[in-house]
Amino acid sequence: MPERIRDSRAWLSRAWNVSGHERHTVLLIAKSALAATVAWWVAHDLLRAASAAFAPFSAVLTMQVTIHRSVWQSLRYIAAVVAGVALQAGIGLLVGPDLLAFVVTALVALVLGQWRALGEQRAQVGTAAFFAFSTYVSSSAHGDRAAALGQIVLLVLVGCGIGLVVNLGIAPPLRLRSADQGLRLLATEMEALLDDMAEHLDSGDLDADRAEQWRTAGARLEQAVVQARAGLDTAESSVPFNPRRLLPAHRGRLAFDRHRQVLGALERAVHQLGSLTRSLSQWRDTEHTFTYAPTLRAYADFARRLRDIARALAALDGETPGGGAPEMRRSAVLAQRALQRLLDCAGTYELPLADSSRPYGVLVVEATRLMEEFQNTCDVLQGTADR
Numbered sequence: 001m002p003e004r005i006r007d008s009r010a011w012l013s014r015a016w017n018v019s020g021h022e023r024h025t026v027l028l029i030a031k032s033a034l035a036a037t038v039a040w041w042v043a044h045d046l047l048r049a050a051s052a053a054f055a056p057f058s059a060v061l062t063m064q065v066t067i068h069r070s071v072w073q074s075l076r077y078i079a080a081v082v083a084g085v086a087l088q089a090g091i092g093l094l095v096g097p098d099l100l101a102f103v104v105t106a107l108v109a110l111v112l113g114q115w116r117a118l119g120e121q122r123a124q125v126g127t128a129a130f131f132a133f134s135t136y137v138s139s140s141a142h143g144d145r146a147a148a149l150g151q152i153v154l155l156v157l158v159g160c161g162i163g164l165v166v167n168l169g170i171a172p173p174l175r176l177r178s179a180d181q182g183l184r185l186l187a188t189e190m191e192a193l194l195d196d197m198a199e200h201l202d203s204g205d206l207d208a209d210r211a212e213q214w215r216t217a218g219a220r221l222e223q224a225v226v227q228a229r230a231g232l233d234t235a236e237s238s239v240p241f242n243p244r245r246l247l248p249a250h251r252g253r254l255a256f257d258r259h260r261q262v263l264g265a266l267e268r269a270v271h272q273l274g275s276l277t278r279s280l281s282q283w284r285d286t287e288h289t290f291t292y293a294p295t296l297r298a299y300a301d302f303a304r305r306l307r308d309i310a311r312a313l314a315a316l317d318g319e320t321p322g323g324g325a326p327e328m329r330r331s332a333v334l335a336q337r338a339l340q341r342l343l344d345c346a347g348t349y350e351l352p353l354a355d356s357s358r359p360y361g362v363l364v365v366e367a368t369r370l371m372e373e374f375q376n377t378c379d380v381l382q383g384t385a386d387r
Contacts, residue, residue, distance in 0.1 A: 035059040035166040058159025066238040076121040084128025182231030187314035194307035201300035214277040269373035305335035
């Protein structure tokens with residue numbers, strides 16, 4: 001229990017002091033509560049609606065992490081609800097409020113719920129149809145039934161409208177930093193793996209346990225790529241419809257071509273690193289001889305130079321995207337020289353590069369491809385600095 005209390009305090013401290021995930025979460029909760037409260041007041045106190053809960057539910061559902069997603073989710077949700085209510089109205093008029101009508105409603109609603117155009121809101125077709133059926137059965141006269149079904153649609157429109165207004169009017173989310181944070185996290189993970197590889201390749205430590213650790217680290221890199229891409233998507237979707245994009249402080253930071261190019265290069269580098277770690281796991285204990293030690297040390301130096309590039313990338317500041325380009329360019333030059341020494345070393349000691357049962361040819365190929373992707377990353381950032 002004391003540990004949970006400490007974790008909770010640390011989380012609240014980060015929410016108060018740092019503009020990050022914790023603060024965004026608190027702000028989203030507060031805005032959702034406000035939107036739900038206003039929607040309930042309008043539906044219950046002003047409209048005197050019998051199913052007033054539809055309004056706050058709709059308001060909360062439209063409260064997304066970006067304005068763009070809020071708009072699209074609202075439109076899809078409204079379409080799903082209208083489809084469900086219209087379906088019930090049509091079947092109710094044709095069949096009547098009995099069990100057969102419910103069976104037909106359920107079947108058709110669940111079929112409509114497979115419509116991909118509704119996205120995440122597909123399930124709301126059935127939900128709306130079931131609530132509409134309950135409302136339809138509870139009413140006696142046809143006029144009352146029609147009014148009750150129309151009221152459901154009205155409450156959804158009210159709730160979605162209030163949710164959009166609150167999300168747009170109170171600190172509309174502009175998640176530009178999430179793109180930078182995703183790239184920094186990925187670069188940090190790559191730096192850690194390359195640093196560990198450099199250290200142990202230099203000492204000749206290539207046992208099975210070490211190789212398995214590197215493969216595990218490669219899997220974490222794959223996950224970091226997924227997170228970086230999600231952060232980039234969030235940053236891009238936070239720009240449309242957002243009035244904060246017009247502020248002078250954000251001008252010049254609303255395009256993400258650089259991020260996509262860098263992420264693409266790093267993603268390819270991650271795949272090469274994964275192949276590299278798998279190749280190293282094929283290293284034979286019997287091959288730890290003096291003829292291979294110089295090549296291992298050359299490989300360690302090459303990994304160390306790539307680590308320096310990853311470290312510079314992890315330290316980039318999103319406010320000045322090209323600021324770290326000179327340092328990365330210098331590191332890339334050193335990495336190219338280290339790669340050439342590795343190739344020369346492999347030739348000098350006549351490693352069996354053409355033997356497919358042994359890892360040396362793959363290791364050399366992967367080293368060359370890794371250098372290409374890291375060089376591509378440096379070129380992208382240099383192009384940003386030159387603009």
